[in-house]
Amino acid sequence: MSEVETTSFEDCLQRLIKSLEASSYEEAASQLSALHPGEVARLLEAVPPKNRTELWLRIDSATQGDILIEFSEDVQVQLLHEMEVESIVKATEGMDMDDLADIVPNLPESALHNLLLTLDHKHRDHLKQVLSYAEDSAGGLMNTDIITVRPDASVATVTRYLRLLKEMPVDTDQVFVVDRSFNYLGSVHISALLTKEPEQKMLNLSSLEITQPILATMPEKDVAKLFEQRNLISAPVIDENNQLIGRITIDDVVDVIRDEAEHSVMSMAGLDEEDDVFAPVLEITKRRSVWLGVNLITAFIAVFFIGLFKATLEQKVALAILMPVVASMGGVAGTQTLILVTRGIATGRVTISNLKLLMTKEVAVGFLNGIFWAVIIAIATYIWFEDAVISLVISLAIIANLIFAAFSGAFLPLLLVKLKIDPALAGGVILTTITDVIGFVAFLGLAAMVI
Amino acid sequence: MSEVETTSFEDCLQRLIKSLEASSYEEAASQLSALHPGEVARLLEAVPPKNRTELWLRIDSATQGDILIEFSEDVQVQLLHEMEVESIVKATEGMDMDDLADIVPNLPESALHNLLLTLDHKHRDHLKQVLSYAEDSAGGLMNTDIITVRPDASVATVTRYLRLLKEMPVDTDQVFVVDRSFNYLGSVHISALLTKEPEQKMLNLSSLEITQPILATMPEKDVAKLFEQRNLISAPVIDENNQLIGRITIDDVVDVIRDEAEHSVMSMAGLDEEDDVFAPVLEITKRRSVWLGVNLITAFIAVFFIGLFKATLEQKVALAILMPVVASMGGVAGTQTLILVTRGIATGRVTISNLKLLMTKEVAVGFLNGIFWAVIIAIATYIWFEDAVISLVISLAIIANLIFAAFSGAFLPLLLVKLKIDPALAGGVILTTITDVIGFVAFLGLAAMVI
Numbered sequence: 001m002s003e004v005e006t007t008s009f010e011d012c013l014q015r016l017i018k019s020l021e022a023s024s025y026e027e028a029a030s031q032l033s034a035l036h037p038g039e040v041a042r043l044l045e046a047v048p049p050k051n052r053t054e055l056w057l058r059i060d061s062a063t064q065g066d067i068l069i070e071f072s073e074d075v076q077v078q079l080l081h082e083m084e085v086e087s088i089v090k091a092t093e094g095m096d097m098d099d100l101a102d103i104v105p106n107l108p109e110s111a112l113h114n115l116l117l118t119l120d121h122k123h124r125d126h127l128k129q130v131l132s133y134a135e136d137s138a139g140g141l142m143n144t145d146i147i148t149v150r151p152d153a154s155v156a157t158v159t160r161y162l163r164l165l166k167e168m169p170v171d172t173d174q175v176f177v178v179d180r181s182f183n184y185l186g187s188v189h190i191s192a193l194l195t196k197e198p199e200q201k202m203l204n205l206s207s208l209e210i211t212q213p214i215l216a217t218m219p220e221k222d223v224a225k226l227f228e229q230r231n232l233i234s235a236p237v238i239d240e241n242n243q244l245i246g247r248i249t250i251d252d253v254v255d256v257i258r259d260e261a262e263h264s265v266m267s268m269a270g271l272d273e274e275d276d277v278f279a280p281v282l283e284i285t286k287r288r289s290v291w292l293g294v295n296l297i298t299a300f301i302a303v304f305f306i307g308l309f310k311a312t313l314e315q316k317v318a319l320a321i322l323m324p325v326v327a328s329m330g331g332v333a334g335t336q337t338l339i340l341v342t343r344g345i346a347t348g349r350v351t352i353s354n355l356k357l358l359m360t361k362e363v364a365v366g367f368l369n370g371i372f373w374a375v376i377i378a379i380a381t382y383i384w385f386e387d388a389v390i391s392l393v394i395s396l397a398i399i400a401n402l403i404f405a406a407f408s409g410a411f412l413p414l415l416l417v418k419l420k421i422d423p424a425l426a427g428g429v430i431l432t433t434i435t436d437v438i439g440f441v442a443f444l445g446l447a448a449m450v451i
Numbered sequence: 452m453s454e455v456e457t458t459s460f461e462d463c464l465q466r467l468i469k470s471l472e473a474s475s476y477e478e479a480a481s482q483l484s485a486l487h488p489g490e491v492a493r494l495l496e497a498v499p500p501k502n503r504t505e506l507w508l509r510i511d512s513a514t515q516g517d518i519l520i521e522f523s524e525d526v527q528v529q530l531l532h533e534m535e536v537e538s539i540v541k542a543t544e545g546m547d548m549d550d551l552a553d554i555v556p557n558l559p560e561s562a563l564h565n566l567l568l569t570l571d572h573k574h575r576d577h578l579k580q581v582l583s584y585a586e587d588s589a590g591g592l593m594n595t596d597i598i599t600v601r602p603d604a605s606v607a608t609v610t611r612y613l614r615l616l617k618e619m620p621v622d623t624d625q626v627f628v629v630d631r632s633f634n635y636l637g638s639v640h641i642s643a644l645l646t647k648e649p650e651q652k653m654l655n656l657s658s659l660e661i662t663q664p665i666l667a668t669m670p671e672k673d674v675a676k677l678f679e680q681r682n683l684i685s686a687p688v689i690d691e692n693n694q695l696i697g698r699i700t701i702d703d704v705v706d707v708i709r710d711e712a713e714h715s716v717m718s719m720a721g722l723d724e725e726d727d728v729f730a731p732v733l734e735i736t737k738r739r740s741v742w743l744g745v746n747l748i749t750a751f752i753a754v755f756f757i758g759l760f761k762a763t764l765e766q767k768v769a770l771a772i773l774m775p776v777v778a779s780m781g782g783v784a785g786t787q788t789l790i791l792v793t794r795g796i797a798t799g800r801v802t803i804s805n806l807k808l809l810m811t812k813e814v815a816v817g818f819l820n821g822i823f824w825a826v827i828i829a830i831a832t833y834i835w836f837e838d839a840v841i842s843l844v845i846s847l848a849i850i851a852n853l854i855f856a857a858f859s860g861a862f863l864p865l866l867l868v869k870l871k872i873d874p875a876l877a878g879g880v881i882l883t884t885i886t887d888v889i890g891f892v893a894f895l896g897l898a899a900m901v902i
Binding site: 009046070231271300310324347349352380 | 460461464465468487489490493496497498499521610613614616617618619622623624641642644645646647678679680681682684701702704705706708709711712713715716717719720721722724728729732733735736739740742743744746747750751753754757758761764765768771772773774775776778779780783784786787789790791794795798799800801802803804805808809812815816819820823824827828831835887
C-alpha cells in the first residue's frame with residue numbers, strides 16, 4: 001500500500017487540462033472517477049465553466065451528490081442549472097439533511113418539487129426542520145440521523161440493538177440519551193459501549209460525559225468556536241424545549257472554520273469566497289467594480305484634502321513628492337493594529353472589556369515607532385532635499401499619523417461590530433481613508449503654517 | 452440542563468478584569484476553575500502578562516497541562532518560564548505525545564531533563580519518535596496512543612480485548628490492523644465492532660474502509676487538505692517502511708487549519724499569529740518596526756519615481772493632487788487579483804497548470820474595469836480642474852495601471868512560491884510598490900510628454 005500523494009493534485013489538474021485542450025472529455029471524466037468527491041470538486045472549480053459542464057454531465061448521478069455539496073456556492077448554482085430534474089433527484093438521494101438543506105435554496109422550482117416527492121414523511125419533516133433554521137445557525141448545520149437510547153438501557157441492550165441496526169450513520173461517535181418525550185439527558189461515547197461493563201446503565205455512563213447540547217439557534221461561528229475550544233468531534237443539538245433534534249459533526253464545522261477564515265482574507269479586497277474563480281469576464285468585472293468604486297470615492301476624499309493645500313504645493317513641490325510616504329506609513333501602522341484587533345475579536349481574544357488596555361498599548365507603540373521612523377525619515381528627507389523645514393514637518397506629521405493610526409485601528413473594528421458592519425470587509429477601506437486624510441492634512445497643514 | 456452560552460465569554464472576561472483591577476487574584480482564579488481549558492487559555496491571553504502570571508500560578512498543576520497546549524506560542528513560552536521545574540513536570544504528566552512534543556522546544560533545560568526522567572522507556576521512545584519529525588509535518592502532529600489488532604482477529608475477540616482495556620485513548624474512532632512486524636494493513640471504524648457479526652475478521656472489515664495511511668513526512672498543510680477533502684476524523688500515520696507509528700486526530704488538524712488561516716490574514720500586515728497581543732510595548736514596537744521599515748523602503752522607491760517628474764509637477768500642481776488616485780486604484784485592483792490567486796494556491800484551486808487561463812481572464816477584467824473607471828475619473832477630473840489634457844492623461848494612466856495590476860497580481864504569487872517566499876507575507880508589499888510605481892510613472896510620464 002502506498003502513501004497518499006497530495007502533490008499529485010497538480011499532476012491531476014495538469015492531465016485534466018491536457019485532456020480538455022484535446023477535447024477528450026471522456027478521457028478527462030474517467031480521470032476523475034478514482035478520486036474523492038472533495039478532490040473532484042476542487043478540480044472542477046479549477047477549470048473554466050464550459051469545460052466544467054462537459055465534465056459534469058459525464059459524471060455518474062450517484063456520485064454527483066457527494067461532489068455537489070463540496071462546491072463553492074457559485075459553482076453549485078451553475079451546475080445545478082445545467083442538470084436535468086431527474087438527475088438532480090437521483091444525485092440528492094440519501095443525502096444528509098444538512099447537506100440537502102444547503103442545496104435546496106439553489107434548486108430550480110421543478111426539481112425541488114420532484115425531490116420532495118421522493119422523500120418519505122419522516123425525511124420531509126426532518127428537512128423542513130433543518131430549513132426552519134437559518135443556514136448559518138446550528139440548526140442549519142445539523143444532521144438529523146442520530147441514534148438515541150433510553151436512560152435505563154444497559155450497555156448490553158444497546159449493543160444488541162446496534163447489532164440489529166447493522167450500520168450506524170456516518171461519523172457516529174456517540175449515542176444520545178433521551179426520555180420518552182425526546183428530552184435530551186446526555187450522551188455516551190460509543191467507545192464506552194465497547195469498554196464498559198455490560199450491565200452499566202446509559203444514564204450513569206452519560207453523566208461521565210461533558211458534552212453539553214447546543215441550542216439550534218446558536219450562530220455557526222459560535223458553534224465553531226465551541227468545537228475548537230473543547231476539541232469536540234460531534235455535539236447534540238436541541239430546540240428551545242430541550243428536545244433533541246440532531247447532531248453537528250466536526251466535518252461540517254471544519255467547513256465553517258475554513259469558510260470564515262477564507263471570508264476574512266477575501267473580504268479585505270472586497271471579494272466573496274463563494275465566487276467562481278472562472279466566472280464569465282463580464283460577471284467578474286461587475287463584481288470587482290463595486291469595490292473599485294468604493295475605493296475611488298475614498299481616494300477622492302483623500303485627494304480633496306490635498307487640493308486644499310494647492311498653494312503650498314505650488315510653493316514647494318518637494319511636499320508633493322514626499323506626501324505619499326506620510327500617508328503610506330500611517331496606513332501600514334494602522335492596518336497592523338486593525339488586523340490584530342479584528343482577528344482578536346473574531347477569535348475572542350479582544351472584547352470591549354480589554355479594549356482600553358489594548359488601545360493604550362497600541363497608541364504607545366504607535367508613538368514609539370512614530371518617533372523612531374520620524375528620525376529616520378527626517379534624515380532621509382534632509383539628504384534628498386537639503387531642507388530642514390521639510391524634514392521637521394515630515395517628522396512631526398509621521399508621529400501624528402502613527403499615533404492616530406493606532407487609535408483608529410483599535411477603535412474602528414469594535415465600532416463597526418457595534419454598527420453590525422463586517423470589520424473585515426469595511427475596516428481596511430475606512431482606516432486607510434482616515435490615515436490618508438490625517439497624513440496629508442498633518443503634513444501639508446504643518447507645511448502651510450511654517451512656509 | 453441549560454444550553455451552552457457562548458455569549459458568556461465576554462461576561463467572563465469582564466468579570467475577570469474587574470477582579471483583577473481589584474487585585475482579587477484568588478477570586479479571579481476561582482472564576483476560571485469551572486471553564487474548559489481552551490476557554491481558560493483564551494481568557495488568559497486576553498489579559499496583560501503581569502495579571503496572567505498571577506492567575507497562572509493559582510491554577511492547579513494538574514489542569515495547567517491541558518491549558519498550556521491551547522496557548523499561542525508566545526504566551527506558552529512566557530508562562531513556562533514562570534513555572535517551577537516541579538510544576539512543569541506535574542503539568543505535563545500524561546500529556547499526548549504530540550502535545551508534549553510541541554512544548555519540549557520551549558522548555559527550560561532543567562525542566563526537560565526532569566521531565567524525561569518521569570517518562571517510562573516506551574513513552575520516551577514515542578516522544579523521541581515524534582520529535583524526530585518536523586513540528587509542521589504529519590509526524591510532529593501525530594499521537595502515539597493507538598489501538599492495533601491482528602488481521603485474523605474476529606469482532607468478538609477484539610471487543611473482548613477492548614472490554615479488558617476498560618478505556619480507549621481519547622477520540623478513538625478506529626482500530627488499526629497491523630501484521631506481526633507492525634506493517635499497516637488497514638483500519639476498522641469502531642462502529643463496525645458494534646454492528647457487524649461477531650465472527651467477522653478484521654482484515655475483511657478493513658477492506659471496506661478507504662482510510663489510506665499518511666506518510667509521517669507529509670507537511671501538515673497537506674494533511675489538513677486531505678482531512679478537509681475527505682472529511683476524515685482520524686488517520687493512521689506510517690513511516691517510510693510502511694510501519695504504523697501513530698494517528699492524527701481531527702482536533703489537531705482543526706488547529707492547523709485555524710493557524711494557517713490566521714497566518715494568511717496576519718502576515719498581510721507583517722504580523723505573527725503566535726505573538727502575544729499584550730506583549731511589552733517595547734517588544735511590540737520592535738516587532739512592528741520591521742514591517743514599517745520594509746514599507747518605508749518601498750514608499751521611497753515609489754516617491755523616487757515621482758521625484759523624476761519634479762519639473763512637470765511644478766508646471767501643473769493638479770497632477771500632484773490627482774496622482775494618489777491612479778496609484779490607489781491600481782493597488783486595489785491588483786490586490787483583488789493577488790488575494791484571489793494567493794488563496795487559490797493555498798486551497799489548491801490555482802496551480803501553474805491553469806494560471807495562464809486565469810491570467811488571461813484577470814487581465815481582461817482589468818482592461819474592462821480600467822476603461823469603465825477611466826471614463827468616470829476623466830469626467831470627475833474635468834469637472835474639478837476643467838483641464839481636458841489632464842483628464843485624458845489620467846484616464847490612460849488608469850487603464851494602463853489596472854491592466855498591469857491584474858497581470859502582476861496573478862503572476863507574483865506563483866513566482867514567490869517558486870522562490871520559496873511566502874506570498875501572503877510579501878505579496879501585498881511588492882504588488883503595491885509595483886502599482887504605485889506604474890501609476891506614478893504612467894500618469895506623470897504621459898503628462899510630461901503632452902504638457
